[in-house]
Each structure stands twice: as structure tokens, then as C-alpha cells.
Amino acid sequence: MDRRLQIVLDAHDPRAVGAFWAEVLGYVEDPPPEGFATWQDTLRAWGLPEERWNDAYAIVDPEGVGPRLFLQKVPEGKTVKNRLHLDVGLPGVPTRRGGPPDRDGIRARAAQLEVLGATRVREVDDEQQGYWIVLQDPEGNEFCLV
Template identity: 40%
Template sequence: MAYDLHLVFDCADVDLVSRFWLVALEGYTYPGCPPDDPARPPTGFATWEEWADAQGIPEDQRYLARTIVDSTGKRPDIFFNAVPEPKTVKNRVHLDIAVSRTVPAEESEARKEAEAERLIAAGATLVSRTHLLVLRDPEGNEFCIT
């Protein structure tokens, strides 16, 4: 039997973390939103509040979870769930963003550095540089750029 794979982040601020990963993972969008502007409210709604009202989501539950989906449907959905406790230890599982796999070796380091700069501008922090770059998202979740 085949199963779908979903990735789940526990976080304090689902809006902040999901918006960061929308930037980090090009081609992802919120469900019902256009891929060219993934943070825009779903088609037919002027604001996210208007959309939430139409869905009957109570105000006190609007920031408990978010989902982002791959616009091509080929990569797993990623869920962001609000939890009360802070992150306290290193991730046991993390994401790798592979940006240098399809480029010649002499271009690999420049490609990884450019991606790190883009994600640092979006709110990531650099942890270390070796053969790969280790960063943290806005809530401290580690990920690598390879």
C-alpha cells in the first residue's frame, strides 16, 4: 500500500513560520492561492479574515494551523501546528534544500551561498558552513542547503 508523506512543523507562530517556508520552497503556496503570489488570500476573497469568516473559522482558532502545498502536486504537503512549548533541542529530522545538485561543481558553492543569502533576508540565521550550509528558520528549526 502506498502512503502520502506530509511534513509537520510544531511552532509558536504558524503564520511567521509558514510564510518563511513559502519563500524557502519556491513552488509552494497556501491551498487555493495562486502560485505566483502564494501569500495572497484565496481567489474570491480580499483578505484572509474574509476567507476565514466564509469558512466559519472562529477568530480564536485562525492561527492554530497552516498548510502549504506544492503547486505541481509532486512534493509533500507541509503542515504548521501551533504548540504552547518552545523548541528546546536540536531537530532529530530536518529538511535539506538541494540547490547545487544540477550545477557544475565549480558553481555549487556560489549557488549555495546565494540561496543562503536569500533565506537569511527572509528571516533565517546561519549556523555553520562546511560542505553544506546549516541554517535555522525564524523559530530555530535547523535545515541545510546542499
């Protein structure tokens, strides 16, 4: 897997937010290092105290195409709008802006993600720019469903 690009998100609960993003992106938990059956075995062998096992969490594209998403625990909460956000397409549909939007598909996917903990911020329908829905993950990080 190409590691030139890794996206890092700060989180209060890396494992929970990582599970949300795994569902959004169709990703899976990053497998433990060779020689270990589970991350718990790995962290125990490394001597990391159990209360620190949720300090970080990573998910990966099972096809090895997309970037790794690494979530790291931070003490502070999100206070301002993201300076960077992800545009996420519908499962099985390439992510792009332009062309005829699948409004019904995007709305249906947004509703699914809301059940998982996303918050809908706004719907944008602009003749020039296209159609998308702005959402926030369970910890307030914005992303666009396109």
C-alpha cells in the same frame, strides 16, 4: 496531489513560518476548499473564532510533486536539536549530496534566506561528504542548504 507524505512543523506563528518555508521551497498557500474564495471565508463559515485563524497553515508545491507542509500552532518553544531536518537544494537544481557542489550558489541562497529570517548555524565543507550550510528557520528548526 499525493497525500501519503505530509511534513508537519510545530510553530508559534504558523502563518509567518509557513510564508518563510513557501519562499524557501517555492511553494504556495494551500488553496481553500472548493466553494470558498479565501481561507478567511472558509474559517468564518466553519465558525472558527478569528483569534484561532492562525492555529494552522499549510503550503503546497504548485506543481503537485512535493509533499504538503502543514504548520500547527503549539504553546512550547523549540528546546533541542531536530531529530529530523530537511535538505533543501537551490531553486531549479535537484537536491542531492555528492558531485561538485555549487558553493557560490549555496552561499548566495543562504544570504537570501537570512534576509527572510533564517539564521546561519555553520558551513560544512568536507571532502568525503560534500558541502552544505546548516540554517535555522525563524523559529529555530534546522535545515541544510545543499
